[in-house]
Amino acid sequence: MMATGTTARATFEEQGYLILRDLPEPEVVAGARASMARLVDRAAEALLAAGKITDALLSDPFETRLYHLYREQLDNAPKSFRPELHLPELFGVFFHPGLLDVVESLLGPEIRLYPNYTARPKFPDTEAHRVLWHQDGGYTANIAAGDGVDDLRMLNVWSPLVPARVENGCMQFVPGTHRLGVVPHESREHYLEIPAVILAPHVLHAVDIELDPGDVVVFHNLLFHQGLPNRSQQIRWSLDWRYQDATQPTLRKEEGHLARSRLHPERVVRDAAEWAARDFR
Numbered sequence: 001m002m003a004t005g006t007t008a009r010a011t012f013e014e015q016g017y018l019i020l021r022d023l024p025e026p027e028v029v030a031g032a033r034a035s036m037a038r039l040v041d042r043a044a045e046a047l048l049a050a051g052k053i054t055d056a057l058l059s060d061p062f063e064t065r066l067y068h069l070y071r072e073q074l075d076n077a078p079k080s081f082r083p084e085l086h087l088p089e090l091f092g093v094f095f096h097p098g099l100l101d102v103v104e105s106l107l108g109p110e111i112r113l114y115p116n117y118t119a120r121p122k123f124p125d126t127e128a129h130r131v132l133w134h135q136d137g138g139y140t141a142n143i144a145a146g147d148g149v150d151d152l153r154m155l156n157v158w159s160p161l162v163p164a165r166v167e168n169g170c171m172q173f174v175p176g177t178h179r180l181g182v183v184p185h186e187s188r189e190h191y192l193e194i195p196a197v198i199l200a201p202h203v204l205h206a207v208d209i210e211l212d213p214g215d216v217v218v219f220h221n222l223l224f225h226q227g228l229p230n231r232s233q234q235i236r237w238s239l240d241w242r243y244q245d246a247t248q249p250t251l252r253k254e255e256g257h258l259a260r261s262r263l264h265p266e267r268v269v270r271d272a273a274e275w276a277a278r279d280f281r
């Protein structure tokens with residue numbers, strides 16, 4: 001794992017992101033993959049019950065099964081999972097103590113898991129699954145009509161469940177762009193996008209964020225980022241989530257869940273069972 005403390009903070013402040021290698025332990029990653037595989041089981045059962053498929057593809061590997069299940073009906077395939085993520089195995093990811101230590105060093109002691117946690121099964125060559133250049137703050141600005149979003153103290157986290165490389169659509173960041181404030185975003189068919197005229201001077205400096213399962217990247221919510229197209233034949237499975245200074249409002253109807261707190265320790269999610277008993281709110 002990379003150094004925490006002053007070096008980490010300096011890197012984060014300068015670049016707008018921080019890569020932490022080998023952070024969630026192999027058993028945590030295996031649990032997260034197994035929990036996603038159960039979501040795929042459920043999808044297969046639903047497709048079978050609806051008469052949309054005749055074969056649940058039980059011997060297909062995690063890396064392809066969901067894609068193959070929906071091959072004939074890509075428009076109906078899930079782009080992401082969110083309320084489904086209250087699974088015991090994901091406690092070890094979202095509430096990982098080492099990760100929360102880094103987050104606490106950057107955000108302070110009141111930490112909320114922001115109500116925007118997502119698993120993405122990014123299919124090969126599927127435009128609806130390709131997240132375009134944006135700042136997360138651009139989405140929040142859209143929701144909040146510019147109400148104080150420059151000041152949201154929020155950290156994004158992204159971690160793959162399969163090796164993420166340029167070929168299968170790893171993330172790309174433009175270092176330093178978190179210092180530009182919230183820039184305008186335009187609506188495209190599936191996602192928002194930073195317009196070319198704003199992006200052009202910066203995109204030349206984009207870097208590929210190639211990570212392995214167990215690696216985590218923490219990034220500023222104003223950093224320009226995108227997911228590259230998935231040119232492989234397999235699904236690029238990943239998780240992304242956010243932490244926020246819990247003394248701030250979420251600017252959403254959901255409140256999220258406390259991950260650390262000195263003010264309200266009794267409200268912090270304690271363990272995997274409690275996480276699984278809560279819901280998306």
Ligand SMILES: O=C(O)CCC(=O)C(=O)O
Binds near residue numbers: 122131157158240241
């Ligand atoms: O996983 C992706 O391709 C995009 C994720 C993203 O934009 C995010 O985590 O904010």
